Amino acid sequence: xxxxxxxxxxxxxxxxxxxxxxxxxxxxxxxxxxxxxxxxxxxxxxxxxxxxxxxxxxxxxxxxxxxxxxxxxxxxxxxxxxxxxxxxxxxxxxxxxxxxxxxxxxxxxxxxxxxxxxxxxxxxxxxxxxxxxxxxxxxxxxxxxxxxxxxxxxxxxxxxxxxxxxxxxxxxxxxxxxxxxxxxxxxxxxxxxxxxxxxxxxxxxxxxxxxxxxxxxxxxxxxxxxxxxxxxxxxxxxxxxxxxxxxxxxxxxxxxxxxxxxxxxxx
Amino acid sequence: xxxxxxxxxxxxxxxxxxxxxxxxxxxxxxxxxxxxxxxxxxxxxxxxxxxxxxxxxxx
Numbered sequence: 001x002x003x004x005x006x007x008x009x010x011x012x013x014x015x016x017x018x019x020x021x022x023x024x025x026x027x028x029x030x031x032x033x034x035x036x037x038x039x040x041x042x043x044x045x046x047x048x049x050x051x052x053x054x055x056x057x058x059x060x061x062x063x064x065x066x067x068x069x070x071x072x073x074x075x076x077x078x079x080x081x082x083x084x085x086x087x088x089x090x091x092x093x094x095x096x097x098x099x100x101x102x103x104x105x106x107x108x109x110x111x112x113x114x115x116x117x118x119x120x121x122x123x124x125x126x127x128x129x130x131x132x133x134x135x136x137x138x139x140x141x142x143x144x145x146x147x148x149x150x151x152x153x154x155x156x157x158x159x160x161x162x163x164x165x166x167x168x169x170x171x172x173x174x175x176x177x178x179x180x181x182x183x184x185x186x187x188x189x190x191x192x193x194x195x196x197x198x199x200x201x202x203x204x205x206x207x208x209x210x211x212x213x214x215x216x217x218x219x220x221x222x223x224x225x226x227x228x229x230x231x232x233x234x235x236x237x238x239x240x241x242x243x244x245x246x247x248x249x250x251x252x253x254x255x256x257x258x259x260x261x262x263x264x265x266x267x
Numbered sequence: 268x269x270x271x272x273x274x275x276x277x278x279x280x281x282x283x284x285x286x287x288x289x290x291x292x293x294x295x296x297x298x299x300x301x302x303x304x305x306x307x308x309x310x311x312x313x314x315x316x317x318x319x320x321x322x323x324x325x326x
Binding site for chain 1 (some may be wrong): 268269271272273274275276277279280281283284287291292296298299302305306309310311314315316319323
């Protein structure tokens with residue numbers, strides 16, 4: 001018998017339900033521990049020498065922004081899995097990730113705005129970073145709206161997957177908007193846009209630019225919220241599998257009732 | 268803890284953040300419980316999935 005890969009094993013919804021049922025409490029538990037520890041360290045760290053106490057917003061704003069983008073990347077990979085490999089759980093994954101990614105993107109926008117007012121003097125500017133993240137949020141809403149507007153589930157999943165793959169271009173745009181892009185061997189030089197938003201302080205080629213007393217709480221908090229994202233995503237996938245089972249049972253029952261009626265009418 | 272002159276922005280950020288994530292979690296838990304209940308109700312009524320070839324046998 002041919003040995004199955006892990007994705008092939010997980011392609012079976014029943015097997016996925018059993019495995020996720022075991023994993024979910026662990027994911028949620030690890031998330032809570034890491035979030036509490038990260039935020040505790042963040043709130044007991046000394047205030048920033050420039051931003052003062054408002055630096056506390058960073059521990060929720062930065063993970064929200066990362067997870068908003070990661071959620072969309074997850075939808076794009078799942079959509080690719082649906083369109084190319086026809087993986088049975090790919091569409092379930094894409095559908096479950098959309099509201100969670102949208103929520104984190106919305107939180108990045110709101111907390112960023114509340115951080116921006118005391119630091120920049122304004123809640124909002126139409127610059128490249130803020131506008132591109134707003135577009136990401138609208139893309140999420142577009143995916144959710146498109147799926148709910150089409151009743152035929154297979155068609156809805158395929159069209160949503162195509163839109164998700166087209167929209168993935170927003171992710172490098174968000175990154176480039178603040179830092180620009182330089183690829184000398186390709187002769188590619190995209191300058192950073194004029195923006196109030198600061199460039200990345202953590203993932204830089206020359207190492208993190210923030211003090212360890214802020215960096216480690218941020219990393220713990222980000223890791224915790226990442227676990228939370230995957231716990232919520234797994235829960236969303238489980239719900240979607242149950243919803244599809246309920247739908248399949250209802251359709252089967254309606255079909256049987258119609259067939260019985262047809263047999264009775266023929267007799 | 269003194270949060271300084273911008274306390275309202277910090278508190279509002281955390282309050283909205285908590286509200287959104289708690290609402291999202293509650294919605295997922297509620298939806299899961301609802302789907303499970305619907306499935307159990309259908310199974311209790313004897314509903315079962317269609318197997319291949321079932322239509323032909325019925326006919």
